[in-house]
Amino acid sequence: MPSSRVSRRRVLKAAGAAALGAGASLSAQGGAPAITTNTQAGRRFKAFVKYNQNRPTVIDLTARALTGNNVLLRVEAAQTCYSSIDQVLKNDDRVPETAGATIVGHGGVGIVEAVGPAVNSVRVGDRVVLNLHASCGRCYNCLNMRSDKCRAGNVPDVAIADLGNTPVFGRRGAMSELAITGEEYLTPVFTDVSSAELSMLTCVGGCGLGMTMTNAPVEPASDVVIFGAGPVGLSAVMGARVKGASRIIVVEPIPYRRDLARKLGATDVVDPNEYKGRTPIPNAPGNGDRFRDELVTRLREMTRPRTDRIWAGGGRNGPHHVIEAVGGDTWTPKRHPQGPDPTGVTVLNQGWELCSSIGTLVTCSVGHPRTAFVSLPASQWADGAKHHWPGTGGGTNDRRDMERYVRLTETGQINLKALVGRTYPLAQTAAAWEIIAERDVIATVVTPNS
Ligand SMILES: [Zn+2]
Ligand SMILES: [Zn+2]
Incomplete structure (x- = not known):
């Protein structure tokens, strides 16, 4: 009925104002939504990119505008998972020639440099773990204690950058100076443990x-x-x-x-x-x-x-x-x-x-x-x-468990340093994967901004 619609609209408007008020008060308590910075559109950066069936190479990309709950990170460390060997070291004929480009990798650690307008769990300046698995906390699987199977990972990917006229995907790709991803993939961490060690918690270690x-x-x-x-x-x-x-x-x-x-x-x-x-x-x-x-x-x-x-x-x-x-x-x-x-x-x-x-x-x-x-x-x-x-996530719920793993690393009960064999700059990302394929070390880490 018209009268109830008007009334409902008023209620929603009032609720919105209340929510803004609550946000301001949360801010004072240190739990606030992050402050939105500019959209970062047009920002140039280098990334290790898979384009069609070719082996990936380091290419210059242009960032698209941050929208919704997207976050832009400066990547400090990213681990080279064995599961990406086909993608990195082989010409993959399973990829259609018409497919767009993709930033390689899944998992890394970085510093938040900008956030979209709907982000509320991370802030500019936070150090965050970017994981293979999302943890939205709201989907059916998250609500039923299988956040490592979060349905957010099944949402169609959206382009985050451009390579000339080609859209670039890869919301979990961290073999890149910058990563652009949804906040559901991110967990803030507050610790002195190095980013190279923390990168071991993404995919492999967390699993x-x-x-x-x-x-x-x-x-x-x-x-x-x-x-x-x-x-x-x-x-x-x-x-x-x-x-x-x-x-x-x-x-x-x-x-x-x-x-x-x-x-x-x-x-x-x-x-x-x-x-x-x-x-x-x-x-x-x-x-x-x-x-x-x-x-x-x-x-x-x-x-x-x-x-x-x-x-x-x-x-x-x-x-x-x-x-x-x-x-x-x-x-x-x-x-x-x-x-x-x-x-x-x-x-x-x-x-x-x-x-x-x-x-x-x-x-x-x-x-x-x-x-x-x-x-x-x-x-x-x-x-x-x-x-x-x-499950490839091993049952880990990032938002619940990452802090536990970090604390156990701080106390020496978990030794992530023992897993990190060698570190490589972005230009040598392929070499970082070759040594993993040969199993000469347990794991390698790429440090894209070093
Ligand atoms: Zn992996
Ligand atoms: Zn979920």
């Missing part, structure tokens, strides 16, 4: 820490088996140690990575290439193993309770928790051994088989062949009581 510190109920005195000692697996080791696991067994084919795993908290290490046998068991019972798998057998032996008497605390067959941080090899390293299955599929089966009948399997890997399937015994899958927590 690994989350795998043992969020959804999987790793408790004091747990047995945890972790497949893979790259930056994700090593972070999972540190998370398991923080949570008080008494047995942390790392399965990793590269010797220097096994050594580092020990330094960071692993109690035991296993080379999977020493236990490669895996043969089908004909006529296996419904709820029994389908394979004689030497690695699973070895790991079960290592985590066997001290008694088999089920009324005396025995009867568990396998560790409490299994963490899978392996994935498919998209590059064949020249100087270091690969695992028994470079597709990364077998380890997904082994993880399921290995964890105890009421245990937890946490998976996060990527890079498997696009035609690959995991095959599980139907009766185990339908009737077992194993819990599976998948």
Whole structure:
């Protein structure tokens, strides 16, 4: 009805005025919306850009105007995730020739230099972590405790800059002097920890820490088996140690990575290439193993309770928790051994088989062949009581967990410095990825403004 519409409009107007008032008062308390600066339109900057099917190169771009809740950062450090190797080191025929340009990378740390008019959680001058995963706090997945699967990441990308007449995308791209992104990807951090170390918390480190510190109920005195000692697996080791696991067994084919795993908290290490046998068991019972798998057998032996008497605390067959941080090899390293299955599929089966009948399997890997399937015994899958927590974010909710990870880094309980192998300037971004592809170091960091 007309009269109610008029009245409603008045109410909304009054509410808007009240909101402005509240903002002003919040400002005085130090929790205010950020002050909008100019739109930054036309600002020139260099970035590592993928254009059509070619390998990316460092190119000059022009920023578009900041709108809505977009934020512009001066990037201090960005990590080189293994999952971008196809994009960086290969001519990718999956990219349509007509596609626009994209700033490479997902994850970094920077200083906020300008904010759009709707931004309210970061301010100019803040140091922020820009992550692969958004954390809007309002979508269905965020409201149901899976912020690492925030739906904001599914919103169609919008161009943030221009390369001549070509629109440039890449709201998570941090291989760039400037990053332009939505505030839902940003978490302010207040610490003296270096930006290179903090960049390890984006994607890889946040995933690994989350795998043992969020959804999987790793408790004091747990047995945890972790497949893979790259930056994700090593972070999972540190998370398991923080949570008080008494047995942390790392399965990793590269010797220097096994050594580092020990330094960071692993109690035991296993080379999977020493236990490669895996043969089908004909006529296996419904709820029994389908394979004689030497690695699973070895790991079960290592985590066997001290008694088999089920009324005396025995009867568990396998560790409490299994963490899978392996994935498919998209590059064949020249100087270091690969695992028994470079597709990364077998380890997904082994993880399921290995964890105890009421245990937890946490998976996060990527890079498997696009035609690959995991095959599980139907009766185990339908009737077992194993819990599976998948996801490349590892369950980390940035807005909740980043502060915890930073505090644990400050106290030395998490050692992010141990993950950073070398740092590179923007001009050498491709080289930073080549050394990751070869697995010569755990991780590299690009410092675009150094
Ligand atoms: Zn990543
Ligand atoms: Zn969300």
